[in-house]
Amino acid sequence: MANLPESGLQIRTLITPEGVLELSLAEVPVKPPGENEVVVRVEGTPINPSDLGLLVGGADMSTAVQGGTAARPTITAKVPEAGMRAMKARIGQDLPVGNEGAGTVIAAGSSPAAQALMGKMVTCLGGEMYSQYRTLNVAQCMMLPEGTTAEQGASCYVNPLTSLSFVETMRAEGHSAIVHTAAASNLGQMLVKICLKDGVPLVNIVRKEEQAALLRGLGATHIVNSTSPTFMEDLIQAIMETGATIGFDAIGGGTLAGQILVAMEAAASRKMKEYSRYGSGQETQVYIYGRLDLSPTVVSPGLGFSWNLSGYLLTPFLQKAAPETRARMYKRVIDELNTTFASHYTKTLSLAEALDLPTLHAYNAKATGEKYLIDPSR
């Protein structure tokens, strides 16, 4: 391993017991690969909302201050009391960030599986991807097709597998159509393409006319605007037309998840011939898979008694899924990497640029259609 660098830079996030968030670049040793491991030089790693949740924690970013040098910038911000309570378990731990990414294998262990990846471009689900070098088990890496760039391969896991898992979950739980919120997101666009291809009716909830237009351009047919005065009636109509009884909500806070349950119950009730004080009996399910809104989830009565509201996360889904299901999902991501699962990035940043305060404010706004990539090799 003569050519293995001794150390590399990595983004760290720390919340101190005094209530201060500290973001910094740490120099960490590169761990030589074990028998079944490879060392990846990370060349593209996306900033997903789930990464931001860890990076900025419960901090009030309007209090953020730039520190350090241009090469080794730091950012500090105050964490309000509510944030400290929510972040209790991580206080005092200097944590690495970055769920997924792609890069070149620069060292490999002795196993044939590890050796087969030597010099190849791979995509990885490994955590700590906001690092120049990352030592990973081969099971955490997939080889990308010849000629794929790190940018093209950086986002193979979180959004593609999550959107695919929605359709798998729908089928496994006996539903036949889906309601999706924040539907114009990167993930939402993938879901539109998957559902069109698979013939699954999809109700897309957006907040803006531009988002509706974007989805129409992809071929989406059922689009409902949550800021419209006729929103609830539009949603009930779309649910009656599609028969959707499962929903996936990226927003979490506020009334939207509950409104979907109410609309599903209303759609089922309108098909009933007789009044029942216990509602339609239709089983309905909304999964909250993101927390774009950190305020409490507010659910009104009027849902009947067969409703379910649950948390949702990709990892437990994958752990419970049959191996053939997982294999089918991975294969589809690679096969459709430049079509269904293509990601577009607003800007590519170095590790240091990712800790530039105005840049952080820009990507932390989580604006629809905006997505940032970090290239730690820059």
Added chain:
Amino acid sequence: MANLPESGLQIRTLITPEGVLELSLAEVPVKPPGENEVVVRVEGTPINPSDLGLLVGGADMSTAVQGGTAARPTITAKVPEAGMRAMKARIGQDLPVGNEGAGTVIAAGSSPAAQALMGKMVTCLGGEMYSQYRTLNVAQCMMLPEGTTAEQGASCYVNPLTSLSFVETMRAEGHSAIVHTAAASNLGQMLVKICLKDGVPLVNIVRKEEQAALLRGLGATHIVNSTSPTFMEDLIQAIMETGATIGFDAIGGGTLAGQILVAMEAAASRKMKEYSRYGSGQETQVYIYGRLDLSPTVVSPGLGFSWNLSGYLLTPFLQKAAPETRARMYKRVIDELNTTFASHYTKTLSLAEALDLPTLHAYNAKATGEKYLIDPSR
């Protein structure tokens, strides 16, 4: 059927399109029994919260006015706009009330099963029990042991089977301890006795010191007061001690259901060695089975991603349960009718007295420990 009365009185509840709730006594014909049916002279039928939900609907009972005569009283009240929306499906329908009750079989169809009940005291789950006479399929009736009074047998279904179903659901879903709210209710007291007998750890959430004392008197050990300043910490401690990961909530509105999920997640997190931004991974479930509070359910973040909040109702549980499970539950109710499942009534009312306005205000207050019985044969 020479001895069958031609008609009988029955309580009715109507919401008019103009937004008025009208309660009245209607004279309805007694339906002669079919081959497999019996006619029951109802002698005891409890006023459960689920009955009140139908009886007073979404009306504002502070606007209620008494009308009619002493023998045929009526009550009218205004239904506010929000109530009208929630009650949309029942507007204009004059509905009978009363989930369960007991009485004497005064006529029976020709089948052996029906004939076997002739002259016997039976307990029934049939709806419309706030009636002098009720014609029911034998499957909706259970024969009570010799010497049981209608008062003793009136509440065999709703509270006994619901509390038993909690323990069945806990086992079926792989949990080993339960959290229960409004725990000093009639149903809550039954659950305390069941859990003590079956060795199931139970966390009882109450609002008042008297309620805690009442439950301690029954042998309950884990009692938490939701009005205490240390409530959340007490709840987390009780959950850590019992290992409860399933809860049943009778209140529905407000923050309590969500607080139980937060406390379960906090208890699981405290047992973790390493921080995970995705929480403990512990699967948690809270079922809302009642709506003592009709305001929205408010769920804070901090639940992890493996939480479930769902509606719960006895009827679908029984429909899905194996026949041997149902048989075991029914047998236990009859076997323990005067111990585990004994109900105590504050007052017994005639049908006309149930429509006396001050009396209605009294039972509609749903005060803990107060429970009313109607005897339509009076």
